[in-house]
Amino acid sequence: MQQAACLILENGAVFEGIAFGAWKETIGEVVFTTGMTGYLETLTDPSYYGQIVVQTFPLIGNYGIIPADFESNAPRCRGYIVGEWCQAPSNFRQEGTLDTFLKGWGIPGLWGIDTRALTKMIREKGVMNGKITASAESAALHSVQAAAYRVADAVPNAGIQTVSTHKPQGEERFHVVLWDFGAKEGILRELLARGCRVTRVPWNTTAQAILELHPDGVMLSNGPGDPTDNLSVIWELAQVCKAGIPIFGICLGHQLLALAQGGKTEKLHYGHRGTNQPVKALETGRLYITSQNHGYAVVGDSLPSTARVSMINANDGSCEGIDYQDMPAFSVQFHPEGCGGPQDTRFLFDRFVENMQTLR
Numbered sequence: 001m002q003q004a005a006c007l008i009l010e011n012g013a014v015f016e017g018i019a020f021g022a023w024k025e026t027i028g029e030v031v032f033t034t035g036m037t038g039y040l041e042t043l044t045d046p047s048y049y050g051q052i053v054v055q056t057f058p059l060i061g062n063y064g065i066i067p068a069d070f071e072s073n074a075p076r077c078r079g080y081i082v083g084e085w086c087q088a089p090s091n092f093r094q095e096g097t098l099d100t101f102l103k104g105w106g107i108p109g110l111w112g113i114d115t116r117a118l119t120k121m122i123r124e125k126g127v128m129n130g131k132i133t134a135s136a137e138s139a140a141l142h143s144v145q146a147a148a149y150r151v152a153d154a155v156p157n158a159g160i161q162t163v164s165t166h167k168p169q170g171e172e173r174f175h176v177v178l179w180d181f182g183a184k185e186g187i188l189r190e191l192l193a194r195g196c197r198v199t200r201v202p203w204n205t206t207a208q209a210i211l212e213l214h215p216d217g218v219m220l221s222n223g224p225g226d227p228t229d230n231l232s233v234i235w236e237l238a239q240v241c242k243a244g245i246p247i248f249g250i251c252l253g254h255q256l257l258a259l260a261q262g263g264k265t266e267k268l269h270y271g272h273r274g275t276n277q278p279v280k281a282l283e284t285g286r287l288y289i290t291s292q293n294h295g296y297a298v299v300g301d302s303l304p305s306t307a308r309v310s311m312i313n314a315n316d317g318s319c320e321g322i323d324y325q326d327m328p329a330f331s332v333q334f335h336p337e338g339c340g341g342p343q344d345t346r347f348l349f350d351r352f353v354e355n356m357q358t359l360r
Helices: 039-043 098-104 115-125 139-147 154-158 185-193 207-211 231-241 252-260 347-359
Strands: 004-009 014-021 026-033 051-055 079-082 108-111 128-133 164-166 174-179 196-201 217-220 247-250 264-281 287-299 307-313 319-324 329-332
Touching: 004 108, 004 139, 014 098, 026 079, 026 115, 026 264, 026 287, 039 051, 051 115, 079 115, 098 108, 115 264, 128 139, 174 185, 174 347, 185 196, 207 231, 217 252, 217 347, 231 252, 247 252, 247 347, 252 264, 252 287, 252 319, 252 329, 264 319, 287 319, 329 347
Parallel strands: 026 051, 051 079, 079 108, 174 196, 174 217, 217 247, 247 329
Antiparallel strands: 004 014, 004 128, 014 108, 026 128, 164 196, 264 287, 264 307, 307 319, 319 329
16 A cells, blocks of 8 residues: 655755655755665765765666675665656566665655656755655644754764774785775775785774784775864864875865864855766866765865865866875765766775875
8 A cells, every 4th residue: 555755854844755665754955866776875875864865867776785885784874766666676686676775774765756856846946855755644744853864973883883894805916904984885895805914993993003904005984974073073183194104085075174184165056966076187188977975075176285176077177186296195076986987087096095005
């Protein structure tokens, strides 16, 4: 039996649909992602903590649930909205359905919503909060409740809580500390594939504890939320930078590194989320198609004279990459492990390895 439900935005707009997944009310920041494939990676990306995710591609769920493709051990989003939910998936690797998956993790879903109109509204008016509820009655009250919501404690709730060690299958060449702010598993896989033994540490690890591990390099992971909420991490990261160890930052790690060096960040109008974001390398003029998921960006003009913007978003000109000239560090806003190209930007992991080799 189908159950009607709706999404009510903080501006009072109502989008009616049909409930699936776990049935409960939820409030979150409503964001859209433009990927035509990869809904499993989207659902399990820790960077969606506190958000209600809208898929712009119409049909979702057609290849079921495949745990081997997950980017983390659990979804962190607060709700999931699709145009059409495929109730009869077909894939030889599948181990369940989207509906069962959402029910198991207590995540409410909506389908049958006009996701095109919803996406256009977010693009025009900017990202806003919303509430998934049973009906449009008391819509004004629901919109007020949605407006009061704020994504809080994102990094502490998205990353790991204990230290873990991961060894490469082949020869061990380097030791890397992966500073986990909500890391995607793809980052770990890329490091292991290059002969790195990886010590994965939680977000609240101190600079002293990291340096006592004597790593050849430090990997700063992706993660959710406003980067300026992480003041203690920014301070500790500034101390790690002074040690002269090779550093590579991705997404939130890119933003935190910039903040640790005196830069600033800003919230984007509606963010960059999807597997088809164009990025231009300023030195060569080459364009890369990248996978991205972020609502904040580094303000390029705020960087110190020892840093330079190396890449920009070809759509809006926002900062997508930074090279630091006074230390062996660089960072990118996109996900080079995310197969956007599909392998266009994996060379960045090779660059990180080369930096470790040079300074060993």
